[in-house]
Amino acid sequence: MAGDEKTKRGDYGAVKRSKKGGYGSTKQRKEGREHADMNSPVMQAFSIYQKELDSKHDKYERIVKLSRDITIESKRIIFLLHRITGDSNKSEVILEASDKLVNIQVNLLSRIAEELVSEDICCYRNAFTAGLQEYVEAVAFFVYMQRGELVTKQELMKEFMKLRKLKDKNLPGEDKTVPLPKEVKSSENLEGSSSTQETAVIDVSEETKEEESSLALDVPPTEFILGLADFTGELMRLCVNSIGNGDFELPFEVVDFLRQIFDGFQLIGNQSGRELNRKVRVLRQSLRKVENVCYTLQVRGSEIPQHMLLDMIRSTQREGEEGIVNTE
Template identity: 35%
Template sequence: MTSVARKRRQSDRDATPIDESVVRTTFRTYQKELDAKHDRAERLVKTSRDLTTCSKRIIFLLHRIVGAADRVPILVEAETKLADARRMLEKIAAELASDSSDDATHRYRRHYKWGVQEFVEALSFYHYCKSQSLIGYEETSKFLEFESSSSAAEPVESSSPSPPKQRNRALRLDILPLDYVLGIADLTGECMRMCINSVGCGELAHLGAMCDFVRAIYDALRTLDGGASMTKEMEQKMDVMATSLRKMETTCYNVVVRGSERPLSLMQPNDEE
């Protein structure tokens, strides 16, 4: 037997015996932690899916404003649905708060970011339909603050949706600036659809302002450099936004310039048909 083999056998005899019960207990603890994280992720995905569906319904509802004789009932219904969406956001905030880690927002972001971005799109579209302006990041963040003692959100009543007066703001959902920007980028697509639908309904008064609104957003987002701040998602959004803006500019050109070559009656729907 060589000296190396003797030393190895001696070290094996001198080694402290492993307590298998301790190993099992440790791995059971790890198992519980992993199961809890996986279960939380699944709940976040489900809530995000429900939030996406609710937000899309809000957007579809708001498109009914074009050609409507009275906008108020549509906006009131949209406010009610926004309150439903806010309750789903509160569930997401509660799930993240139940995780003791400091990076829960970033760890689970990929599980709920699509729902948050869709909600930002719906909220900003509502705000635009109500006031023809862009809702800011800070105002959007305030909308995601909740009372930790209550799981129900109050209906939205003001012209710009905002949470009710709160005594305890311990529970909140921190929205990343990137998710806000991506949601606003999607807003421009809805403005393009509203612009096209307005022409079909003969509502031509606000086409120029709508086009200027989208152009201002596009020009602002173009100031982002091509480095870390311009993600692959954002690059794709910018391409889609440029296409939407071109469609709106072409529509405004056809209405304003080419429209002067034809009677106004041909630019509006015929009520007799």
């Protein structure tokens, strides 16, 4: 055959790769598929594999879309919480943020939990890790603004364990009949076969409801820790914004809280992973910025008029950020 020929066929019609590379034209590959026996065991097996892979890919894409929606809604909650300027509007904003968090649980997180039923969560972890971290950040900021405390993983898991229960309460048109007590069902079983059949139907429906009510979404420890690391950035913004609102006591409360979180992160000995190391470094920078704010308020607060404090602090932060970039 000619030396410049790109492809040649073997005894079984398979396209062989030439020395120049490539597997023939699209037309040749299509002809090879047309000559294949689709009823052979090998082709049938690969047809099943194709359907399974397509199903997993479609599910992965659906989870990615839900994760994006969670990220968007969580950011909106964080922006909403930054609108708190004091006790005057705190209760109103907290109530609105609480409703938005419940909306995320009912309409987004519960749908991810449904997609992951009987699935290996590790196969889909990258699909929703960004949204889950953003949600943890929003919940942590919400808890801090509400009670001034750090949210725990156990507290967060309590909300995740009742995802389907919350969703059932908000779905219209669903049967919300109260299950019959066990004593009533046992007395009905003594009356005859017809009542026994009815009781069997009730038992199946109750088992189904129990399975639905137990639907949950696990929060991996890594996602929880990364979400808390992002939460510290919101504390830094809260510290700066409080000065603009005339609150000069909150920055000192925030810096003490940030130091405790930073000390807690230092206890994590195995900080493997580039993402965790990067976020811990950002946490250190946020703590440094808040400490500089407190230093300015404590040392130079009496020298500078209050209406100029915020501008001076922001200019100092910009100079510090430029110094950090130059050193890195």
